[in-house]
Amino acid sequence: MGAARKHEETIAGWGNVGVPGREVLSERLEPASAEAVLCRGLGRSYGDSALPPPGAREVLGTRLADRILAFDPESGRIRAEAGLTLLELNRLFLRRGYFTPVTPGTQFVTLGGMVAADVHGKNHHVAGCFGSDHVRRLKLRVADGQILECGPELEPELFYATCGGMGLTGHILEVEVDLKRISSPWIMGESRRIANIDHFLEALKDASSRYPYVVGWIDCLSRGKKMGRGLLDAGRWATPEETAGKALPERPAITFPVDLPSWVLNDYTAKAFNSLWYWKHLPKRREGLRHPDGFFYPLDMIRRWNRMYGRRGFTQYQCIIPEAAGRDGVVRFLDFLTGMGGASFLCVIKDCGPESKGTLSFPMPGISIALDLPVRPDTQKLVDALNELLIAEGGRIYLAKDTFTRADDFRRMDPRVERFEAVRDRWDPERRLRSAQSVRLFGDPA
Numbered sequence: 001m002g003a004a005r006k007h008e009e010t011i012a013g014w015g016n017v018g019v020p021g022r023e024v025l026s027e028r029l030e031p032a033s034a035e036a037v038l039c040r041g042l043g044r045s046y047g048d049s050a051l052p053p054p055g056a057r058e059v060l061g062t063r064l065a066d067r068i069l070a071f072d073p074e075s076g077r078i079r080a081e082a083g084l085t086l087l088e089l090n091r092l093f094l095r096r097g098y099f100t101p102v103t104p105g106t107q108f109v110t111l112g113g114m115v116a117a118d119v120h121g122k123n124h125h126v127a128g129c130f131g132s133d134h135v136r137r138l139k140l141r142v143a144d145g146q147i148l149e150c151g152p153e154l155e156p157e158l159f160y161a162t163c164g165g166m167g168l169t170g171h172i173l174e175v176e177v178d179l180k181r182i183s184s185p186w187i188m189g190e191s192r193r194i195a196n197i198d199h200f201l202e203a204l205k206d207a208s209s210r211y212p213y214v215v216g217w218i219d220c221l222s223r224g225k226k227m228g229r230g231l232l233d234a235g236r237w238a239t240p241e242e243t244a245g246k247a248l249p250e251r252p253a254i255t256f257p258v259d260l261p262s263w264v265l266n267d268y269t270a271k272a273f274n275s276l277w278y279w280k281h282l283p284k285r286r287e288g289l290r291h292p293d294g295f296f297y298p299l300d301m302i303r304r305w306n307r308m309y310g311r312r313g314f315t316q317y318q319c320i321i322p323e324a325a326g327r328d329g330v331v332r333f334l335d336f337l338t339g340m341g342g343a344s345f346l347c348v349i350k351d352c353g354p355e356s357k358g359t360l361s362f363p364m365p366g367i368s369i370a371l372d373l374p375v376r377p378d379t380q381k382l383v384d385a386l387n388e389l390l391i392a393e394g395g396r397i398y399l400a401k402d403t404f405t406r407a408d409d410f411r412r413m414d415p416r417v418e419r420f421e422a423v424r425d426r427w428d429p430e431r432r433l434r435s436a437q438s439v440r441l442f443g444d445p446a
Protein backbone atom coordinates (compact mmCIF):
# COMPACT_ATOMS: atom_id res chain seq x y z
CA MET A 1 0.00 0.00 0.00
CA GLY A 2 1.16 3.52 -0.74
CA ALA A 3 3.18 5.71 1.61
CA ALA A 4 1.01 7.55 4.11
CA ARG A 5 0.94 11.30 4.36
CA LYS A 6 1.97 11.81 7.95
CA HIS A 7 -0.27 11.54 10.39
CA GLU A 8 -2.65 14.28 11.21
CA GLU A 9 -5.26 12.16 9.39
CA THR A 10 -7.73 10.28 11.52
CA ILE A 11 -10.18 7.56 10.69
CA ALA A 12 -13.32 6.65 12.63
CA GLY A 13 -16.19 4.22 12.75
CA TRP A 14 -19.81 5.34 12.60
CA GLY A 15 -19.57 6.45 16.26
CA ASN A 16 -17.06 9.13 15.18
CA VAL A 17 -14.40 8.22 17.73
CA GLY A 18 -11.28 8.62 15.60
CA VAL A 19 -7.78 7.11 15.71
CA PRO A 20 -4.73 8.13 13.67
CA GLY A 21 -4.82 6.47 10.29
CA ARG A 22 -6.37 6.47 6.86
CA GLU A 23 -8.15 4.37 4.29
CA VAL A 24 -6.48 3.45 1.01
CA LEU A 25 -9.05 2.67 -1.67
CA SER A 26 -8.58 0.18 -4.47
CA GLU A 27 -10.91 -1.18 -7.10
CA ARG A 28 -8.76 -4.30 -7.46
CA LEU A 29 -8.78 -6.15 -4.19
CA GLU A 30 -6.67 -9.10 -5.26
CA PRO A 31 -3.39 -7.22 -5.65
CA ALA A 32 -4.24 -4.54 -3.08
CA SER A 33 -5.00 -7.03 -0.31
CA ALA A 34 -1.55 -8.65 -0.43
CA GLU A 35 -0.07 -6.25 2.11
CA ALA A 36 -3.18 -5.10 3.96
CA VAL A 37 -3.70 -5.75 7.67
CA LEU A 38 -7.43 -5.04 7.50
CA CYS A 39 -10.28 -4.34 5.08
CA ARG A 40 -12.92 -1.68 5.56
CA GLY A 41 -16.26 -1.40 3.78
CA LEU A 42 -18.37 1.72 4.35
CA GLY A 43 -17.27 2.13 7.98
CA ARG A 44 -20.79 1.61 9.34
CA SER A 45 -19.57 -0.46 12.25
CA TYR A 46 -19.87 1.91 15.18
CA GLY A 47 -16.69 1.13 17.09
CA ASP A 48 -13.10 0.25 16.25
CA SER A 49 -13.53 -2.97 14.26
CA ALA A 50 -12.78 -1.29 10.91
CA LEU A 51 -9.94 0.85 12.29
CA PRO A 52 -6.25 0.03 11.89
CA PRO A 53 -4.11 -1.16 14.80
CA PRO A 54 -1.84 1.63 16.08
CA GLY A 55 1.28 0.30 14.32
CA ALA A 56 -0.31 -0.07 10.88
CA ARG A 57 -2.29 3.14 10.37
CA GLU A 58 -3.81 2.04 7.07
CA VAL A 59 -6.80 -0.03 6.09
CA LEU A 60 -7.78 -1.20 2.63
CA GLY A 61 -11.06 0.43 1.58
CA THR A 62 -13.08 -1.97 -0.58
CA ARG A 63 -15.98 0.12 -1.77
CA LEU A 64 -14.63 0.70 -5.28
CA ALA A 65 -14.42 -3.07 -5.88
CA ASP A 66 -18.12 -3.49 -6.55
CA ARG A 67 -18.56 -5.54 -9.72
CA ILE A 68 -21.32 -8.09 -10.06
CA LEU A 69 -19.60 -11.19 -11.46
CA ALA A 70 -22.52 -13.59 -11.99
CA PHE A 71 -26.26 -13.79 -11.43
CA ASP A 72 -28.66 -16.68 -11.93
CA PRO A 73 -32.27 -15.40 -12.16
CA GLU A 74 -33.64 -18.92 -11.54
CA SER A 75 -32.03 -19.46 -8.15
CA GLY A 76 -31.32 -15.81 -7.25
CA ARG A 77 -27.65 -16.72 -6.67
CA ILE A 78 -25.35 -13.73 -7.11
CA ARG A 79 -21.56 -13.48 -7.01
CA ALA A 80 -20.03 -10.05 -6.51
CA GLU A 81 -16.93 -8.30 -5.31
CA ALA A 82 -16.88 -7.63 -1.60
CA GLY A 83 -17.18 -3.85 -1.95
CA LEU A 84 -20.62 -3.97 -3.57
CA THR A 85 -22.98 -1.97 -1.39
CA LEU A 86 -26.40 -3.06 -0.28
CA LEU A 87 -27.67 0.29 -1.56
CA GLU A 88 -26.60 -0.68 -5.07
CA LEU A 89 -27.86 -4.24 -4.73
CA ASN A 90 -31.27 -2.94 -3.70
CA ARG A 91 -31.29 -0.38 -6.50
CA LEU A 92 -30.67 -3.08 -9.08
CA PHE A 93 -32.70 -5.98 -7.72
CA LEU A 94 -35.57 -4.85 -5.48
CA ARG A 95 -37.89 -3.75 -8.27
CA ARG A 96 -36.97 -6.91 -10.21
CA GLY A 97 -38.26 -9.19 -7.46
CA TYR A 98 -35.17 -10.06 -5.40
CA PHE A 99 -33.99 -8.92 -1.98
CA THR A 100 -31.09 -9.73 0.29
CA PRO A 101 -32.04 -12.63 2.61
CA VAL A 102 -30.96 -10.55 5.64
CA THR A 103 -30.56 -6.80 5.89
CA PRO A 104 -29.20 -4.63 8.69
CA GLY A 105 -30.90 -1.34 9.53
CA THR A 106 -28.86 0.61 6.96
CA GLN A 107 -28.16 0.00 3.28
CA PHE A 108 -24.82 1.82 3.53
CA VAL A 109 -22.90 -1.40 4.06
CA THR A 110 -20.81 -3.61 1.78
CA LEU A 111 -21.17 -7.33 1.20
CA GLY A 112 -17.76 -7.84 2.84
CA GLY A 113 -18.86 -5.91 5.93
CA MET A 114 -22.13 -7.86 6.08
CA VAL A 115 -20.23 -11.15 6.10
CA ALA A 116 -17.51 -10.00 8.50
CA ALA A 117 -20.13 -8.90 11.07
CA ASP A 118 -22.50 -11.76 10.09
CA VAL A 119 -25.25 -9.18 10.24
CA HIS A 120 -28.75 -9.93 11.45
CA GLY A 121 -32.00 -8.12 10.72
CA LYS A 122 -35.63 -7.84 11.66
CA ASN A 123 -36.11 -11.40 10.38
CA HIS A 124 -33.47 -13.06 12.55
CA HIS A 125 -36.10 -15.30 14.15
CA VAL A 126 -36.84 -16.93 10.78
CA ALA A 127 -33.79 -16.23 8.61
CA GLY A 128 -30.74 -16.22 10.91
CA CYS A 129 -27.61 -14.29 9.89
CA PHE A 130 -26.45 -13.06 6.50
CA GLY A 131 -23.12 -14.88 6.24
CA SER A 132 -23.43 -18.11 8.16
CA ASP A 133 -26.99 -18.87 6.99
CA HIS A 134 -27.07 -17.59 3.40
CA VAL A 135 -23.61 -17.14 1.89
CA ARG A 136 -22.60 -20.09 -0.31
CA ARG A 137 -19.00 -19.18 -1.12
CA LEU A 138 -16.34 -16.65 -0.23
CA LYS A 139 -13.13 -15.87 -2.05
CA LEU A 140 -10.67 -15.07 0.68
CA ARG A 141 -7.06 -13.93 0.90
CA VAL A 142 -5.63 -15.43 4.06
CA ALA A 143 -2.68 -14.11 6.05
CA ASP A 144 0.06 -16.11 4.26
CA GLY A 145 -1.03 -14.56 0.94
CA GLN A 146 -2.93 -17.58 -0.44
CA ILE A 147 -6.22 -16.90 -2.17
CA LEU A 148 -8.79 -19.62 -1.61
CA GLU A 149 -12.51 -20.40 -1.76
CA CYS A 150 -14.45 -21.40 1.32
CA GLY A 151 -18.07 -22.12 2.15
CA PRO A 152 -20.29 -24.25 4.38
CA GLU A 153 -18.84 -27.42 2.81
CA LEU A 154 -15.40 -26.16 1.80
CA GLU A 155 -12.98 -25.29 4.58
CA PRO A 156 -16.03 -24.88 6.84
CA GLU A 157 -14.02 -24.04 9.93
CA LEU A 158 -12.42 -21.07 8.20
CA PHE A 159 -15.73 -20.07 6.58
CA TYR A 160 -17.68 -20.00 9.84
CA ALA A 161 -14.91 -18.15 11.66
CA THR A 162 -14.96 -15.55 8.86
CA CYS A 163 -18.73 -15.00 9.23
CA GLY A 164 -18.73 -12.72 12.26
CA GLY A 165 -14.92 -12.75 12.48
CA MET A 166 -14.64 -8.97 11.91
CA GLY A 167 -12.03 -9.22 9.18
CA LEU A 168 -9.51 -11.14 11.31
CA THR A 169 -9.39 -14.45 9.42
CA GLY A 170 -8.83 -13.17 5.87
CA HIS A 171 -9.67 -10.43 3.39
CA ILE A 172 -12.98 -11.20 1.70
CA LEU A 173 -12.58 -10.58 -2.03
CA GLU A 174 -15.83 -12.02 -3.41
CA VAL A 175 -19.15 -13.13 -1.96
CA GLU A 176 -21.68 -15.58 -3.38
CA VAL A 177 -25.11 -15.46 -1.77
CA ASP A 178 -28.67 -16.50 -2.54
CA LEU A 179 -31.03 -13.55 -2.93
CA LYS A 180 -34.62 -14.09 -1.87
CA ARG A 181 -37.57 -13.90 -4.29
CA ILE A 182 -40.14 -11.35 -3.14
CA SER A 183 -43.77 -11.00 -4.15
CA SER A 184 -43.60 -7.20 -4.63
CA PRO A 185 -41.22 -4.37 -3.65
CA TRP A 186 -43.65 -3.07 -0.99
CA ILE A 187 -44.04 -4.05 2.64
CA MET A 188 -47.42 -4.69 4.23
CA GLY A 189 -46.76 -3.44 7.72
CA GLU A 190 -48.34 -3.09 11.13
CA SER A 191 -47.11 -0.80 13.88
CA ARG A 192 -48.36 -0.42 17.41
CA ARG A 193 -47.78 1.66 20.52
CA ILE A 194 -47.15 -0.49 23.59
CA ALA A 195 -47.45 0.62 27.20
CA ASN A 196 -44.69 -1.24 29.07
CA ILE A 197 -42.03 -3.92 28.92
CA ASP A 198 -44.25 -6.86 29.85
CA HIS A 199 -46.68 -6.07 27.05
CA PHE A 200 -43.72 -5.44 24.78
CA LEU A 201 -42.15 -8.85 25.32
CA GLU A 202 -45.51 -10.53 24.68
CA ALA A 203 -46.12 -8.42 21.58
CA LEU A 204 -42.67 -9.30 20.18
CA LYS A 205 -43.41 -13.01 20.56
CA ASP A 206 -46.87 -12.65 19.05
CA ALA A 207 -45.68 -10.58 16.07
CA SER A 208 -42.74 -12.96 15.47
CA SER A 209 -45.19 -15.83 15.08
CA ARG A 210 -47.15 -13.88 12.43
CA TYR A 211 -44.54 -11.81 10.56
CA PRO A 212 -41.08 -12.43 9.08
CA TYR A 213 -39.88 -8.91 9.98
CA VAL A 214 -40.29 -7.61 13.52
CA VAL A 215 -38.50 -4.95 15.57
CA GLY A 216 -39.32 -2.60 18.43
CA TRP A 217 -38.16 0.71 19.75
CA ILE A 218 -38.37 1.37 23.47
CA ASP A 219 -38.05 4.47 25.56
CA CYS A 220 -35.35 3.29 27.95
CA LEU A 221 -35.55 6.43 30.10
CA SER A 222 -39.05 5.82 31.45
CA ARG A 223 -39.30 4.06 34.78
CA GLY A 224 -41.93 2.37 36.95
CA LYS A 225 -45.13 1.35 35.19
CA LYS A 226 -44.00 2.94 31.94
CA MET A 227 -40.66 1.15 31.82
CA GLY A 228 -40.07 -0.29 28.37
CA ARG A 229 -42.96 1.48 26.65
CA GLY A 230 -42.47 1.90 22.95
CA LEU A 231 -43.40 1.14 19.36
CA LEU A 232 -43.48 -2.21 17.62
CA ASP A 233 -43.05 -2.56 13.88
CA ALA A 234 -43.81 -5.74 11.93
CA GLY A 235 -44.19 -6.52 8.26
CA ARG A 236 -44.09 -8.92 5.34
CA TRP A 237 -43.74 -8.47 1.58
CA ALA A 238 -47.03 -7.27 0.11
CA THR A 239 -48.79 -9.39 -2.51
CA PRO A 240 -49.20 -8.02 -6.06
CA GLU A 241 -52.96 -7.68 -5.36
CA GLU A 242 -52.28 -5.53 -2.29
CA THR A 243 -49.98 -3.17 -4.20
CA ALA A 244 -52.27 -2.99 -7.25
CA GLY A 245 -49.18 -2.45 -9.41
CA LYS A 246 -48.17 0.74 -7.59
CA ALA A 247 -44.65 1.79 -8.65
CA LEU A 248 -42.04 2.21 -5.94
CA PRO A 249 -40.89 5.85 -5.86
CA GLU A 250 -37.40 7.00 -4.87
CA ARG A 251 -37.29 8.47 -1.40
CA PRO A 252 -35.49 11.78 -0.94
CA ALA A 253 -32.92 12.07 1.84
CA ILE A 254 -31.62 15.06 3.74
CA THR A 255 -28.15 15.56 5.22
CA PHE A 256 -27.53 16.44 8.87
CA PRO A 257 -25.69 19.76 8.37
CA VAL A 258 -23.20 20.10 11.24
CA ASP A 259 -21.63 18.42 14.26
CA LEU A 260 -23.96 19.43 17.10
CA PRO A 261 -22.26 20.84 20.20
CA SER A 262 -22.05 18.08 22.82
CA TRP A 263 -24.19 19.94 25.39
CA VAL A 264 -27.28 19.73 23.15
CA LEU A 265 -27.66 16.05 23.93
CA ASN A 266 -28.33 15.63 27.61
CA ASP A 267 -30.69 13.62 29.82
CA TYR A 268 -33.44 16.25 29.45
CA THR A 269 -33.37 16.50 25.66
CA ALA A 270 -33.17 12.71 25.40
CA LYS A 271 -36.22 12.33 27.67
CA ALA A 272 -38.20 14.91 25.71
CA PHE A 273 -37.31 13.28 22.40
CA ASN A 274 -38.27 9.80 23.62
CA SER A 275 -41.67 11.01 24.85
CA LEU A 276 -42.34 12.83 21.60
CA TRP A 277 -41.43 9.77 19.56
CA TYR A 278 -43.72 7.60 21.64
CA TRP A 279 -46.72 9.91 21.42
CA LYS A 280 -46.27 10.89 17.77
CA HIS A 281 -47.53 7.46 16.91
CA LEU A 282 -51.26 8.09 16.74
CA PRO A 283 -53.55 6.19 16.49
CA LYS A 284 -52.41 3.33 18.69
CA ARG A 285 -52.25 0.88 15.80
CA ARG A 286 -51.58 1.35 12.06
CA GLU A 287 -51.62 -1.02 9.15
CA GLY A 288 -50.87 -0.59 5.48
CA LEU A 289 -48.39 -0.48 2.62
CA ARG A 290 -44.94 0.78 3.57
CA HIS A 291 -42.03 1.84 1.41
CA PRO A 292 -39.19 -0.67 2.06
CA ASP A 293 -36.71 2.18 2.65
CA GLY A 294 -38.85 3.61 5.44
CA PHE A 295 -39.50 0.17 6.89
CA PHE A 296 -35.96 -1.26 6.80
CA TYR A 297 -33.79 1.87 6.80
CA PRO A 298 -35.52 4.76 8.61
CA LEU A 299 -32.22 6.29 9.73
CA ASP A 300 -30.81 6.37 6.19
CA MET A 301 -33.27 9.17 5.40
CA ILE A 302 -30.98 11.53 7.32
CA ARG A 303 -27.50 11.20 5.87
CA ARG A 304 -24.68 11.63 8.41
CA TRP A 305 -27.08 11.59 11.35
CA ASN A 306 -24.12 10.53 13.49
CA ARG A 307 -23.09 14.21 13.59
CA MET A 308 -25.96 14.72 15.98
CA TYR A 309 -23.70 13.42 18.76
CA GLY A 310 -21.07 16.11 18.21
CA ARG A 311 -17.30 15.84 18.00
CA ARG A 312 -16.92 13.56 21.00
CA GLY A 313 -18.91 10.95 19.17
CA PHE A 314 -21.03 8.11 20.50
CA THR A 315 -21.06 4.39 20.99
CA GLN A 316 -23.74 1.80 20.58
CA TYR A 317 -24.13 -0.77 23.29
CA GLN A 318 -25.86 -3.81 21.82
CA CYS A 319 -26.26 -6.93 23.85
CA ILE A 320 -28.42 -10.02 24.15
CA ILE A 321 -30.17 -10.93 27.35
CA PRO A 322 -30.48 -14.69 26.83
CA GLU A 323 -33.77 -16.52 26.90
CA ALA A 324 -32.76 -18.27 30.15
CA ALA A 325 -32.68 -14.89 31.94
CA GLY A 326 -36.31 -14.39 30.86
CA ARG A 327 -38.47 -11.32 31.39
CA ASP A 328 -36.80 -10.60 34.74
CA GLY A 329 -33.39 -10.42 33.08
CA VAL A 330 -34.65 -7.76 30.65
CA VAL A 331 -36.27 -5.78 33.47
CA ARG A 332 -33.09 -5.96 35.58
CA PHE A 333 -31.12 -4.63 32.60
CA LEU A 334 -33.50 -1.73 31.91
CA ASP A 335 -33.77 -0.89 35.59
CA PHE A 336 -30.02 -0.77 35.90
CA LEU A 337 -29.65 1.27 32.74
CA THR A 338 -32.14 3.94 33.75
CA GLY A 339 -30.58 3.99 37.23
CA MET A 340 -27.13 4.65 35.76
CA GLY A 341 -28.54 7.58 33.74
CA GLY A 342 -27.48 6.25 30.36
CA ALA A 343 -29.46 8.76 28.29
CA SER A 344 -30.18 7.20 24.94
CA PHE A 345 -32.35 8.35 22.06
CA LEU A 346 -32.68 5.12 20.32
CA CYS A 347 -33.17 1.81 22.00
CA VAL A 348 -33.92 -0.98 19.59
CA ILE A 349 -35.32 -4.24 20.89
CA LYS A 350 -35.61 -7.54 19.06
CA ASP A 351 -36.46 -11.12 19.86
CA CYS A 352 -33.67 -13.24 18.34
CA GLY A 353 -33.93 -16.78 17.03
CA PRO A 354 -31.50 -19.72 17.19
CA GLU A 355 -27.74 -19.23 17.24
CA SER A 356 -26.05 -19.45 13.83
CA LYS A 357 -22.93 -21.47 13.07
CA GLY A 358 -20.70 -18.39 12.79
CA THR A 359 -17.98 -18.95 15.40
CA LEU A 360 -18.39 -15.47 16.88
CA SER A 361 -21.78 -14.45 15.40
CA PHE A 362 -23.66 -12.22 17.78
CA PRO A 363 -27.29 -13.41 17.95
CA MET A 364 -28.56 -16.16 20.23
CA PRO A 365 -32.05 -16.89 21.53
CA GLY A 366 -33.08 -14.00 23.72
CA ILE A 367 -33.77 -10.29 23.65
CA SER A 368 -31.34 -8.02 21.83
CA ILE A 369 -31.20 -4.44 23.13
CA ALA A 370 -29.24 -1.73 21.31
CA LEU A 371 -28.78 1.77 22.64
CA ASP A 372 -26.81 4.75 21.41
CA LEU A 373 -24.80 6.51 24.11
CA PRO A 374 -23.00 9.83 23.65
CA VAL A 375 -19.34 9.52 24.64
CA ARG A 376 -18.76 11.26 27.97
CA PRO A 377 -16.08 11.08 30.64
CA ASP A 378 -18.01 8.30 32.40
CA THR A 379 -18.82 6.12 29.35
CA GLN A 380 -16.15 3.53 30.15
CA LYS A 381 -17.60 3.18 33.65
CA LEU A 382 -21.12 2.79 32.25
CA VAL A 383 -20.09 0.12 29.75
CA ASP A 384 -18.08 -1.74 32.43
CA ALA A 385 -21.12 -1.78 34.68
CA LEU A 386 -23.47 -2.91 31.90
CA ASN A 387 -21.02 -5.66 30.97
CA GLU A 388 -20.81 -6.85 34.57
CA LEU A 389 -24.58 -7.21 34.64
CA LEU A 390 -24.61 -8.84 31.21
CA ILE A 391 -22.03 -11.44 32.24
CA ALA A 392 -24.14 -12.30 35.28
CA GLU A 393 -27.16 -12.80 32.98
CA GLY A 394 -25.15 -15.00 30.58
CA GLY A 395 -25.41 -12.54 27.67
CA ARG A 396 -22.96 -11.09 25.20
CA ILE A 397 -22.21 -7.95 23.18
CA TYR A 398 -22.08 -7.30 19.41
CA LEU A 399 -18.55 -6.64 18.12
CA ALA A 400 -19.76 -4.48 15.21
CA LYS A 401 -20.95 -1.90 17.73
CA ASP A 402 -18.41 -2.12 20.51
CA THR A 403 -15.73 0.43 21.45
CA PHE A 404 -15.35 0.15 25.21
CA THR A 405 -15.54 -3.50 26.33
CA ARG A 406 -12.44 -4.73 28.14
CA ALA A 407 -10.58 -7.88 27.02
CA ASP A 408 -11.24 -9.73 30.31
CA ASP A 409 -14.96 -9.01 30.17
CA PHE A 410 -15.15 -10.09 26.55
CA ARG A 411 -13.58 -13.46 27.35
CA ARG A 412 -15.84 -13.92 30.36
CA MET A 413 -18.97 -13.32 28.27
CA ASP A 414 -17.98 -15.39 25.24
CA PRO A 415 -16.40 -18.81 25.71
CA ARG A 416 -16.37 -19.22 21.90
CA VAL A 417 -13.32 -16.94 21.74
CA GLU A 418 -11.01 -19.94 22.26
CA ARG A 419 -12.41 -21.71 19.22
CA PHE A 420 -12.02 -18.56 17.17
CA GLU A 421 -8.43 -18.09 18.32
CA ALA A 422 -7.67 -21.72 17.38
CA VAL A 423 -8.77 -20.97 13.79
CA ARG A 424 -6.56 -17.88 13.75
CA ASP A 425 -3.66 -19.93 15.15
CA ARG A 426 -3.99 -22.23 12.15
CA TRP A 427 -4.36 -19.54 9.45
CA ASP A 428 -2.55 -16.56 10.93
CA PRO A 429 -0.27 -17.60 13.80
CA GLU A 430 1.63 -14.30 13.66
CA ARG A 431 -1.54 -12.22 13.75
CA ARG A 432 -0.78 -10.29 10.58
CA LEU A 433 -4.44 -9.46 10.18
CA ARG A 434 -5.64 -7.28 12.97
CA SER A 435 -7.59 -4.15 13.89
CA ALA A 436 -7.75 -1.57 16.64
CA GLN A 437 -10.53 -3.74 18.09
CA SER A 438 -8.50 -6.96 17.94
CA VAL A 439 -5.61 -5.29 19.76
CA ARG A 440 -8.04 -4.18 22.46
CA LEU A 441 -10.09 -7.37 22.77
CA PHE A 442 -7.87 -10.24 21.64
CA GLY A 443 -4.54 -8.86 22.78
CA ASP A 444 -3.11 -8.82 19.23
CA PRO A 445 0.24 -7.07 18.73
CA ALA A 446 -0.30 -3.33 18.27
Ligand SMILES: Cc1cc2nc3c(=O)[nH]c(=O)nc-3n(C[C@H](O)[C@H](O)[C@H](O)COP(=O)(O)OP(=O)(O)OC[C@H]3O[C@@H](n4cnc5c(N)ncnc54)[C@H](O)[C@@H]3O)c2cc1C
Pocket residue numbers: 014038039040041042043044045046049050062082083103104105106108109110111112113114116117118119120121122165166167168170171172173299400401435
Ligand atom coordinates in the same frame (compact mmCIF):
# COMPACT_ATOMS: atom_id res chain seq x y z
C1 LIG B 1 -27.77 2.82 11.17
C2 LIG B 1 -27.14 1.48 11.32
C3 LIG B 1 -27.95 0.38 11.51
C4 LIG B 1 -27.38 -0.88 11.66
N1 LIG B 1 -28.21 -1.94 11.84
C5 LIG B 1 -27.70 -3.18 11.99
C6 LIG B 1 -28.55 -4.31 12.12
O1 LIG B 1 -29.78 -4.19 12.14
N2 LIG B 1 -27.99 -5.52 12.23
C7 LIG B 1 -26.62 -5.71 12.20
O2 LIG B 1 -26.17 -6.85 12.27
N3 LIG B 1 -25.79 -4.64 12.07
C8 LIG B 1 -26.30 -3.40 11.96
N4 LIG B 1 -25.46 -2.32 11.78
C9 LIG B 1 -24.00 -2.57 11.77
C10 LIG B 1 -23.49 -2.83 10.34
O3 LIG B 1 -24.38 -3.63 9.62
C11 LIG B 1 -22.17 -3.59 10.42
O4 LIG B 1 -21.25 -2.91 11.22
C12 LIG B 1 -21.52 -3.85 9.07
O5 LIG B 1 -20.40 -4.67 9.26
C13 LIG B 1 -21.08 -2.56 8.37
O6 LIG B 1 -20.65 -2.85 7.06
P1 LIG B 1 -19.50 -1.99 6.37
O7 LIG B 1 -19.38 -2.45 4.96
O8 LIG B 1 -19.70 -0.55 6.62
O9 LIG B 1 -18.24 -2.55 7.15
P2 LIG B 1 -17.17 -1.74 8.04
O10 LIG B 1 -17.85 -1.05 9.13
O11 LIG B 1 -16.29 -0.96 7.16
O12 LIG B 1 -16.37 -2.98 8.64
C14 LIG B 1 -16.97 -3.84 9.61
C15 LIG B 1 -16.09 -5.06 9.83
O13 LIG B 1 -16.05 -5.82 8.62
C16 LIG B 1 -14.71 -6.00 8.22
N5 LIG B 1 -14.70 -6.00 6.75
C17 LIG B 1 -15.30 -5.14 5.91
N6 LIG B 1 -15.07 -5.49 4.63
C18 LIG B 1 -14.31 -6.61 4.67
C19 LIG B 1 -13.73 -7.45 3.68
N7 LIG B 1 -13.90 -7.24 2.39
N8 LIG B 1 -12.99 -8.51 4.11
C20 LIG B 1 -12.82 -8.77 5.42
N9 LIG B 1 -13.35 -8.01 6.39
C21 LIG B 1 -14.07 -6.94 6.02
C22 LIG B 1 -13.94 -4.84 8.82
O14 LIG B 1 -12.57 -5.15 8.99
C23 LIG B 1 -14.64 -4.69 10.17
O15 LIG B 1 -14.15 -5.61 11.09
C24 LIG B 1 -25.97 -1.04 11.62
C25 LIG B 1 -25.15 0.07 11.44
C26 LIG B 1 -25.72 1.32 11.28
C27 LIG B 1 -24.84 2.52 11.08
